Amino acid sequence: MLDKTELLNSIVLELKEARDKAAQAADSAKETATNKENVAENKYDTLGLEAAYLAHGQSDRILQLEEALRLFEQMEISQTREVTMGSLVELENERGGNSFVFVGPSSGGLKVTCSNLPIQVITPVAPLGQMLMGAQVGDEVTLGIGKQTNIFRVVAVC
Template sequence: MTKQDIHQQFIRQLENELDAITSAAKSSFSTATSEAHHAEGKYDTFSLETSYLARGQARRVEELRQALERLQQLPLRGLAGADPVQLSALVRLQGANGEKRVLFFGSAGGGERIQVNGEDIVIVTSQSPLGRAVLGKTAGEQFTISLAGSIQVFTIMSVA
């Protein structure tokens, strides 16, 4: 699968998430503003709770919309093995313990994950610790990072 295919698969995934959360937000808003759900007493907080939920979901809709827009506008660069990790890079890492990771360096959507040919590919951004650690590095370089409370060493196997 090419980098363009991976990029498009991430875009489709964000579109699907955006559709699902938009639908949920509309439903929550409808429930929160429904006459049938107004407080019947001082201890009836259902309407208040659903309004909080609707507000949180509306924020998530906006976050996803912005992430999707930024990912759609991301120019894909044709990178060679000697190029440093930068936006749109597909980076293969290997940990000192043999663990392998594949990262797509994006402008938004950090943490999104897809599976391609049995391999997990995760979006990282420059805002994440892992993204900051790999940014600007080239194939063959090693780096150390604290992940989940433990120090880990990775080697950059390739940049494409």
């Protein structure tokens, strides 16, 4: 498998980039919301109001990203035989395809590339995360999404 310190650094870098983009978007939305040219001339002129809502949403996103950064920066790297918080897991699907997931404290769905491997962050509360917690190499987990059932075999845990 790969170095989890390198993986955590990749996740933190990705989160910092997302935070910086959100900050730029928030600044732009605030500028639009407070620009004198965007003062409403009638009740249908809502550009300034929409920009204010957008700025607020971006500010909330920044707070979420900063919390995620804090959580990932405080993670301790450990090696276990079973899937726990902080585990990097290699899965094999029914068709023989392999994928990698990292069980993190937040930011489920975030995708990073580390050592040329695509890795998706999942959380213990996500459906796949719930199924994997406590699993060991060789275990199979079944994940049903709608009418589709997917079976994954745990190939490696680090």
